Amino acid sequence: MTMTKLIPLSEAIAQHVHDGDTVYAAGFTHLIPFAAGHEIIRRGLRDLVLARATPDLIYDQMVAAGCARKVIFSYMGNPGVGSLRIVRAEIEAGRLEWEEYSHFGMISRLQAGAAGLPFMPMNPTAATDLERANPLIRRVKDPYSGREVITVPALNPDVAIVHVQRADVNGNAHLWGIIGEQKEVAFAAQRVILTAEEIVDEAVIRSDPNRTLIPGFIVDAVCHVPYAAHPSYAQGYYDRDNDFYLKWDKISESTESVRSYLDEWVYGVKDRDEYWQKLGAETHARLQVPPRLSATVNYGEY
Amino acid sequence: MSQPAYSSAELMIVNAARLLRDGDVVFVGVGQPNLACNLAKRTHAPNLVMIYEAGVIGAEPARLPLSIGDPTLVSGALSVVSMYDIFANYLQRGNVDVGFMGGAQIDKYGNINATVIGDDYAHPKVRLPGSGGSQEIAAWANRCYLMTPHQKRRFPEKVDFMTSAGFLDGRASRLATGVRGGGMLAVVTDIGILEPDEHGELILTALHPGRTAQEAIENTGWALKTAPNLRITEPVTENELRILRQELDPGGIYLKGG
DSSP states (O other): OOOOOBOOHHHHHHHHOOTTOEEEEOOSSBSOOHHHHHHHHHHTOOSEEEEOSSOHHHHHHHHHTTOEEEEEESOOEETTTEEOHHHHHHHHTTOSEEEEOOHHHHHHHHHHHHHTOSEEEEOOOSOOHHHHHOTTOEEEEOTTTOOEEEEEEOOOOSEEEEEEEEEOTTOOEEOOSOOTTHHHHHHHSSEEEEEEEEEOOHHHHHTOGGGEEEOGGGOSEEEEOTTTTTTSBBTTTBOOOHHHHHHHHHHTTSHHHHHHHHIIIIITSSSHHHHHHHHHHHHHHHTOOOOOOOOOOOOOOO | OOOOOOOHHHHHHHHHHTTOOTTOEEEEOSSHHHHHHHHHHHTTOTTOEEEETTTEESOOOSSOOSSTTOHHHHTTOSEEOOHHHIIIIIIITTOOOEEEEOOSEEOTTOOEEOSEESSOTTSOSEEOOOOTTHHHHHHHSSEEEEEOOOOGGGSOSSOSSOSBOSSTTSHHHHHHHTOSSOOEEEEEOSSEEEEEOTTSOEEEEEEOTTOOHHHHHHTSSSOOOEEEEEEEOOOOOHHHHHIIIIIIOTTOTTTOOO
């Protein structure tokens, strides 16, 4: 019998996220850990460096709530909708520091961090303006061919927050669908907080070991938080709330409406369960997805 | 038979779709590029392989995806891989034929700006979303295309910030960098099509039915040259419009405009 890492999300955030930390809340459109973002806002954490390839609404909200000193990103938009208004306005006003890469640069930083390497090489792209704007993007000579390659430094966040479909109490985690950068972030970070739609028996994990992208021994806390990704989604569990992504475009037009959103939906609820209940039956029904099962895999009895 | 009525968006999507070849592996963006690719797949290019920067290969979306990471792209796809894999093994390795680009500005040599408006990166007048996948797609896809309304502010002589490389300041300068992709090979607008000449300069090579070279010149920020053998694009067909309106975007989210 192993020790459980299962604790409430509020405790996990209290124990593992501190003012000034570099935080990477993982997930490319999929499995974005909004519940953890909201918990960080409720705790009133400050001066965070928020890293994400796509800051998405989660960082727009955290920046609006005053949690961030800096953002590190590679695409700062409301995906499929347009501008990420708050992060953009703060940058344009000179109130928020930023550090920018292409997607491949950002992900290469995590890959280096995950592999314990100091940097990662990439082929040059002929577009050199970002390299001039960001002094951390450099060039070295390939010792074999003598040609130049671009390098980006390892990113090793203080904390990674990763939402998964299912995990056991030790943090062995199954995820499927778009798997973005979750594995890389988990290996790159100093501390890993896992939130999961379902907590399952270790036997479920062992029934399909190829699907385990994150091993429990690199995980610090496991939190059972159904619907933690809303308005993002969990493949097979619930749909992306595209209506809300469109709605945020309007909400984020004014400071007042952002404030009242945060008051009602973040400060005004105690946890994700209350948030989800508050969304109501109509939203629950709208985000429901019919099942589409994969063919079974036979690992064989040896 | 009378010519069907269509929007500028529909005109651009149809003409972009026709640039795709059967069997192409195409890096798809959301919105209009997604419609162009799906239209091509349902007409002349049934073997088109659509890949998305979220890591999805061979997607067959059952509904119109709002975002690049929509779950409909995953269900029924050939493969789903990590972001590192999609950019490294698929794009950097040279396994992508076509990249669809977007951006606020495209200049005379097909360079793209999706980062900042104004000449001071540190104090941006307008902060745009940034590269996303486009810096590498522009470099490493074999052929790059772009769709945009034909407006002077979108076509400056030189971009404020070069997020993604076209031909830099001429075809030879891109060649000298040794990047593998063929660069910006066509810009589809609501007036016509621009393609690079032997120096890599974008020139007007085609007009849509009813449009004039003068309109294109007036809406371009540099002295736009016209190809000697300027062609007229094939009219949009009833079938193309039917697929777009009834099958791909019944809500008209991306088809309106113009």
